[in-house]
Amino acid sequence: xxxxxxxxxxxxxxxxxxxxxxxxxxxxxxxxxxxxxxxxxxxxxxxxxxxxxxxxxxxxxxxxxxxxxxxxxxxxxxxxxxxxxxxxxxxxxxxxxxxxxxxxxxxxxxxxxxxxxxxxxxxxxxxx
Amino acid sequence: xxxxxxxxxxxxxxxxxxxxxxxxxxxxxxxxxxxxxxxxxxxxxxxxxxxxxxxxxxxxxxxxxxxxxxxxxxxxxxxxxxxxxxxxxxxxxxxxxxxxxxxxxxxxxxxxxxxxxxxxxxxxxxxxxxxxxxxxxxxxxxxxxxxxxxxxxxxxxxxxxxxxxxxxxxxxxxxxxxxxxxxxxxxxxxxxxxxxxxxxxxxxxxxxxxxxxxxxxxxxxxxxxxxxxxxxxxxxxxxxxxxxxxxxxxxxxxxxxxxxxxxxxxxxxxxxxxxxxxxxxxxxxxxxxxxxxxxxxxxxx
Amino acid sequence: xxxxxxxxxxxxxxxxxxxxxxxxxxxxxxxxxxxxxxxxxxxxxxxxxxxxxxxxxxxxxxxxxxxxxxxxxxxxxxxxxxxxxxxxxxxxxxxxxxxxxxxxxxxxxxxxxxxxxxxxxxxxxxxxxxxxxxxxxxxxxxxxxxxxxxxx
Numbered sequence: 001x002x003x004x005x006x007x008x009x010x011x012x013x014x015x016x017x018x019x020x021x022x023x024x025x026x027x028x029x030x031x032x033x034x035x036x037x038x039x040x041x042x043x044x045x046x047x048x049x050x051x052x053x054x055x056x057x058x059x060x061x062x063x064x065x066x067x068x069x070x071x072x073x074x075x076x077x078x079x080x081x082x083x084x085x086x087x088x089x090x091x092x093x094x095x096x097x098x099x100x101x102x103x104x105x106x107x108x109x110x111x112x113x114x115x116x117x118x119x120x121x122x123x124x125x126x127x128x
Numbered sequence: 129x130x131x132x133x134x135x136x137x138x139x140x141x142x143x144x145x146x147x148x149x150x151x152x153x154x155x156x157x158x159x160x161x162x163x164x165x166x167x168x169x170x171x172x173x174x175x176x177x178x179x180x181x182x183x184x185x186x187x188x189x190x191x192x193x194x195x196x197x198x199x200x201x202x203x204x205x206x207x208x209x210x211x212x213x214x215x216x217x218x219x220x221x222x223x224x225x226x227x228x229x230x231x232x233x234x235x236x237x238x239x240x241x242x243x244x245x246x247x248x249x250x251x252x253x254x255x256x257x258x259x260x261x262x263x264x265x266x267x268x269x270x271x272x273x274x275x276x277x278x279x280x281x282x283x284x285x286x287x288x289x290x291x292x293x294x295x296x297x298x299x300x301x302x303x304x305x306x307x308x309x310x311x312x313x314x315x316x317x318x319x320x321x322x323x324x325x326x327x328x329x330x331x332x333x334x335x336x337x338x339x340x341x342x343x344x345x346x347x348x349x350x351x352x353x354x355x356x357x358x359x360x361x362x363x364x365x366x367x368x369x370x371x372x373x374x375x376x377x378x379x380x381x382x383x384x385x386x387x388x389x390x391x392x393x394x395x396x397x398x399x400x401x402x403x404x405x406x407x408x409x410x411x412x413x414x415x416x417x418x419x420x421x422x423x424x425x426x427x428x429x
Numbered sequence: 430x431x432x433x434x435x436x437x438x439x440x441x442x443x444x445x446x447x448x449x450x451x452x453x454x455x456x457x458x459x460x461x462x463x464x465x466x467x468x469x470x471x472x473x474x475x476x477x478x479x480x481x482x483x484x485x486x487x488x489x490x491x492x493x494x495x496x497x498x499x500x501x502x503x504x505x506x507x508x509x510x511x512x513x514x515x516x517x518x519x520x521x522x523x524x525x526x527x528x529x530x531x532x533x534x535x536x537x538x539x540x541x542x543x544x545x546x547x548x549x550x551x552x553x554x555x556x557x558x559x560x561x562x563x564x565x566x567x568x569x570x571x572x573x574x575x576x577x578x579x580x581x
Binding site for chain 1: 362367
């Protein structure tokens with residue numbers, strides 16, 4: 001099953017609707033990395049509220065996604081991780097190192113706004 | 129909680145025709161003498177100082193109900209109704225402090241009272257008494273076990289429930305202001321408590337939409353590698369829900385332990401004491417901390 | 430050479446563990462089956478009255494075990510069974526394959542609390558998610574991992 005990717009302002013938002021297979025996850029990662037370039041996006045939000053399991057493969061794929069989009073100029077934030085899922089992930093010893101996480105879509109957008117604003121200011125200073 | 133209780137496997141009682149006949153005779157006798165035997169039993173309960181937490185009227189009422197359920201179990205061979213009754217009874221009497229020995233005691237007394245009445249009835253015919261007892265004893269023992277086990281299971285359930293409640297109370301997750309939680313941990317943390325504490329904190333973060341958590345461990349006397357790693361996991365799990373954890377109150381001993389066992393403190397946001405932790409939290413949340421002027425002179429009498 | 434390692438996180442295993450007669454078998458041949466296996470596992474946990482947290486731990490463990498089958502043995506199966514040791518209700522998950530087997534079992538399941546212990550099979554992690562962990566591996570013949578989670 002494919003995950004719809006919405007474009008909103010400078011951001012791409014991918015809302016996972018149901019359990020994903022490994023192939024679906026890889027496809028999502030590749031699609032997002034490609035579209036970040038196509039739309040010159042500054043941020044990516046992956047909403048995982050519907051995921052009831054995040055195992056080592058899912059975590060690794062999301063981590064790779066975040067690192068790859070960062071190299072292409074967009075910050076990724078994972079939103080909607082369920083408390084039980086967060087608990088199982090840490091018990092399993094999985095870390096989303098270097099990847100931002102937020103409670104939900106609203107928080108994720110707020111996080112990206114704050115990052116992008118700060119980034120923008122840096123660029124202005126460099127230009128001036 | 130279906131399924132969590134201890135299950136006891138009872139071998140089905142195979143009843144041949146003669147046993148059934150004997151049990152029918154037995155039940156008819158016990159039914160005939162219901163009033164007298166019931167009173168006898170209640171009297172023996174009082175004499176043995178069992179169920180002292182209950183009034184004589186209550187004892188008599190319960191004795192009647194148990195007696196009738198007992199006869200039904202003897203008659204039908206099905207202990208389901210008795211099981212249900214035993215559970216209800218236990219639910220009612222456990223909060224009043226009735227002990228296991230009392231419940232076992234009253235069931236054994238009933239067995240004795242009924243056996244004596246059988247001796248009295250059949251004392252002229254030993255052979256018949258023998259047959260009657262052959263039918264009566266296994267059935268009576270099975271009933272005694274059912275009632276006792278029902279009571280013990282109910283007690284275990286109550287104890288488990290209380291333990292759970294105590295554990296929850298021992299680590300309160302306190303919302304102090306919008307988006308800020310305080311988690312003061314007092315006492316020894318074992319893996320089970322660490323697990324429970326993490327679950328509670330994660331729920332708290334979700335419900336309160338918390339962005340910052342101050343976890344104060346001033347009251348934690350000691351920490352080993354396992355517990356330290358649990359705390360690191362807790363901090364990471366909170367981050368996955370978008371909350372930053374500030375750890376405060378690390379004693380010099382614990383700080384040394386953490387360094388010795390190689391816990392990566394760089395991943396932990398630590399501040400000396402709870403006050404400092406709250407100030408740091410407010411800074412993160414974007415609040416400005418203003419000095420408070422307290423007019424002590426005006427307040428003094 | 431066959432290697433067998435048992436790790437029990439909940440004290441000595443009680444002798445009288447009885448498995449329910451009903452057993453769910455999920456054949457594992459592709460990553461689609463990984464999802465099916467963990468969903469069946471969660472369903473069973475919920476049916477037996479497990480909390481959402483524990484059901485998630487069980488589903489995650491199944492996901493890891495099923496993925497190992499797909500990655501290293503290509504095909505195999507996951508068996509799910511309810512269990513009872515007289516005092517507790519449990520779920521037993523068995524992951525079985527006829528793959529290449531594991532060379533160094535103790536190494537494969539090592540790794541205290543770090544991200545990826547041993548061979549990166551995630552077995553160390555699965556060990557932490559469940560109460561009892563048992564693995565038997567025979568080079569060239571296959572691997573069987575049996576894990577149990579007791580209901581809290």
